[in-house]
Amino acid sequence: MTRIGQPWFDDAAGPLVRPYAVTRGRTMGAGHDLDMLTLVVTVSPAPRLRHVETEYSEIVQMCRTAQSVAEVSARLNLPLAVTKILVGDLIAEGVLNFRAPASGDSDTDIAGIGDLNILQAVLNGIRKL
Incomplete structure (x- = not known):
């Protein structure tokens, strides 16, 4: 129980707002299939934001x-x-430009056969330890 004048939350508890509250319950974006390696950059000059949430302005900055x-x-x-x-919301509004990560056609590109061979060699090396 907290005393009068003491904060009712603990810094170690983490954020008090659940992630789904930030997205207003949405689990799907604005139609862009974004990868974690997708590069995003603010359009210059940046149009005026239609969102008042601080996360949007932080992303633009x-x-x-x-x-x-x-x-x-x-x-x-x-x-x-x-x-x-x-x-995705900011891309749909034209505030951000994006470039998807490069994908190749050969077998030795990202997530290709070459990577699987490397992972297998690492696994074999770990097993020998």
């Missing part, structure tokens, strides 16, 4: 230089799924 969605999520201290929704 930090994306003056290109940031990945994962970096934005880490800096905001929000789950990646929530950040994707907020970033």
Whole structure:
């Protein structure tokens, strides 16, 4: 029980607002399939924001230089799924530009056969330890 004048929350408890409250209960973004490696950058000059939530203005400020969605999520201290929704809203409004991560056609590109061989070699090395 707290005494009069003492705060009723603990700093170690974390945020008091649940992530779904930030997105108003939405679990899907504005139609953009964003990857955690997608780069986002603020359009210059940035149009006026239609959202009053502080997260939107923070995203616009930090994306003056290109940031990945994962970096934005880490800096905001929000789950990646929530950040994707907020970033998607700003892309849909024309406030942010985005560039999806490069994907290749060869077998040795990201998540291709080459990566699986490397992962298998690492696993084999760990097992030998």
